[in-house]
Amino acid sequence: MHATPRSTDAAPRSPSRRTALVLGAVTALVAGTVGVGAASAPANTPGTVSSNGAGAAGKSHGKLPYLNPRLPTHKRVKDLLSRMTLAEKIGQMTQAERANATPADVTALGLGSILSGGGSVPADNSPEGWADMVDGFQQGALATRLKIPVLYGVDAVHGHANLYGATVFPHNIGLGATRDPRLVEKVSHITAEETRATGPQWNFAPCLCVVRDDRWGRSYESFGESPRLVSEMAVAVRGLQGRPGQLDNPDRVLATPKHFAGDGLTTFGTSEGDYTIDQGISIVSREDFARLALAPYWPAIRKYGAGSVMPSFSSVDWTEDGVGTNVLKMTAHTELLTGVLKGRMGFDGLVISDWEAIHQLPGDWNTQVRTAINAGIDMAMEPAQFREFITALTEEVQAGRVPMSRINDAVSRILTQKFELGLFEKPYTDRRNIDEVGSRQHRKVAREAVAKSQVLLKNRGWVLPLSKRAPLYVAGSNADNIGNQAGGWTLTWQGGSYHDFPGTTILEGIKDVSRGDVTVSETASAPVPRDATGVVVVGETPYAEGFGDVGGPQWAYDPGDNGIPRPVKDMKLSAADQQAVDTVCSQAAECVVVVVSGRPLEISPALLSKIDGLVAGWLPGSEGDGVADVLFGKKRFTGKLPVTWPRTVAQQPLNIGDADYDPLFPYGFGLRTR
Missing domain, CATH: 3.40.50.1700 (Glycoside hydrolase family 3 C-terminal domain)
Known part of the structure; x- marks a missing residue:
């Protein structure tokens, strides 16, 4: 994920009168004062939702099934979806950055998620400061008509390292060197505990890229060059989320295998601007793409039940002769996102776009938004342009270019994860483990990981x-x-x-x-x-x-x-x-x-x-x-x-199995001491 956007010619325009008018209507819709015709269901009676979203659900079971924790998740989702306006649905599909949004924005627009980019921290960068900040945004969410809790996401890629005092683990390349999946699961569990105890319930990790060219600046985010090794380390998903039914525990967070797919497979010199390989193009056969890029996602999804996935900034070119003429960005890749990920792999979680990734697609702003959502993006990471995203998607739905079935599918996936996380019952930060952040026991595990790496x-x-x-x-x-x-x-x-x-x-x-x-x-x-x-x-x-x-x-x-x-x-x-x-x-x-x-x-x-x-x-x-x-x-x-x-x-690129393999030290090499 990016924390600072790259410039793009296709970036949306500054807020216009059109945006202001649409957002005015959106605010009214979220407040429940305006109907949206056939695109929405009747609003529920005001005052039937618990004022704090927690602890009072039992009083409302008869009127609001979605607040009944004894009902199966799919029934709660169906009930809540039936009560939502179009504006509320599109709000749930929108993620803003904390530096650009306020709790009042969450209330007015019904935003589904907030994130902290790298280095985006509260003024009080302490465990308590983080928890207070996240709870402030949550308070804004619970002031909306339906009181749908907000999801807060961070890049805790080697510990909750945005937070001062957190346990900072070795990056993935070092964890790959340990060849110890159990240790990786333990590291991920500690990361989840320190993250959730301070507010965020969503981690944009683990990175399941298979690095094939070490000139790539994200090489250290990979567990290694072997898809088999990376697949073994996909157990990090279970470390973050726990086993089925544990996601609502105070020491678990929603995992996000990334970047789907092939970000470690891009060809040097194919990126744009002054990057040389990051966000470039994977020019490979379908067979090699499946073997080198898709392989780790199968266990992450089918075995460990990942709740979200983030597509890559990179592109893929299926051209068998390597000419590179059939390039398509992952954010727009319907075949991979809907056909493979949600289809063949059976992924039932939510797909979150990377930082302003939608802006990199061809066409004007509305075309970019329409293309991404129809391809399978469920939530848009729009750190600054979240209002413009809401405007564009609203217009595209009203024009019939994005079907309501796609909107309902996306929102159902988002709501499912919020229910599974237990946010409707306990929306505010459970701080019982906050004293464990950076604890001696956690640092002991990190020290073990360092030694083994x-x-x-x-x-x-x-x-x-x-x-x-x-x-x-x-x-x-x-x-x-x-x-x-x-x-x-x-x-x-x-x-x-x-x-x-x-x-x-x-x-x-x-x-x-x-x-x-x-x-x-x-x-x-x-x-x-x-x-x-x-x-x-x-x-x-x-x-x-x-x-x-x-x-x-x-x-x-x-x-x-x-x-x-x-x-x-x-x-x-x-x-x-x-x-x-x-x-x-x-x-x-x-x-x-x-x-x-x-x-x-x-x-x-x-x-x-x-x-x-x-x-x-x-x-x-x-x-x-x-x-x-x-x-x-x-x-x-x-x-x-x-x-x-x-x-x-x-x-470079030099990988085990190459015909001209002549390294200084081969893959898998490592001496032992007596």
Whole structure:
């Protein structure tokens, strides 16, 4: 998902007189004062709905079956749908961003959902501050005629990392390296608990992309390059939602497998603007698309019952000869969304568009809206243009270009999830687990995940594990930087080297274990003792979608960046990092290099020859002490590469099974310590 929109020529116009007139009518419809003819059912009698939407439903069972929790969900949905006006239905299909909407907007327009994009947080970015904010929007929803609760969504892709103090887990690429689905389920469950306890009931995760070209800036959001591995990790859906019947528990949230489908399969150079691969085109056969892109969604939906799915920004081209002339955006792909996802896969949840994805479709604004909804989009993520979306969809329905059957199907799917989440009985935040946010027990699980994610690539002379009493010389840009080790989607959309939050850096973890002298010099400018073991922690600085593409844009227009330029991403160590490795490994008695990154980085043969121990540390998150655990032998190295490690960036794309497969380290590689 995006947190900052890209410019688009097809963006809707500023609010016009037409929009104002339609929205005036919408407000009246939501309030129940205007009829909509054959498009709606009679409004219920005012005053028959509980004033707070919870606890008083029993008094209304005789008049309002949809408030009766003893009725099956499908009967409650049918009853509520029959009472809704067209305006109320379209309101439910609309999602706005918290920074652009107010509780009063939720009331006036009957909005079905609010989200926080990356870095969009309340002024009080604490667990209580989040819960109060979400409850404020919920209060707006419960002031509507039918008192339909609002769904609040966030991108908790490696923990509820927008929230200061949350447990920040390794990104998916590191979790893929663990080869431990049970651990991934546990990580997802903790993420769900910390998220729901602070208000949001909907998580835009897990990412089930199968990354096939590591030049993609979202590579770290993938569990790996193998569809089999990613399919195994689809158990994250169950970790978030629980088993059937558990979704209304206070430690569960609605899951969203994304991005359907093929976002990890796009061809380098096919994206638009200054992105090079993100949001590009998958130019493959149908057979390869099914094998590499669709495979993980089958268990996510059929086995684990995912309640929502988010389509990708990317496009697919079925052209068998690879010419690339039959391109269609996922948001408009009727065959994939309605035919495959809702048809063959039997998906009965809701489909939520990505951040302003509708704007990327061909045609004028009304055409874009009509195309997306008819293709199978149930809810539109319109962070700023939610009023214009309501206007356009209302006009398209009234003109007969979007059938009421499509509207009713979409709203039924949305209401079903709200009932299953128990929001009609308990719309406000259940804060019983709020003290567990960032708890010692949760961080213990994160530390375990970090340790299991570390992949040992080289161990000349059994340099690892390190002696606790040996003198150490620690250097490198990522040794003592918690922002770098957490990566993107942490506090802000793109993340930041300057970020600071509760946790342990790798250096702090080393100091906690070591009993010998520890010399620290980030740039390796201090003299290196000849008898010391060098530990050089290097790698990437944070990035997220688009801005992490190799050859992509240098500037990330994220409010948290304050206009600070980021280094261009090239999958190579920076000159400073290379110099630090060369200096330490040339002078220390022996040296270990830990690469903290969202994907494999190019390491020259000359540099590699000087390194005794090499570790792929990925993006460990808040618990850097998990890295120290394996460096010093408190835990054994067990991680295996979830992606192929190339010799050079020029080899990309490079995946197991390729005819010319010649990696530096193959997929699945990982040494173990004694």
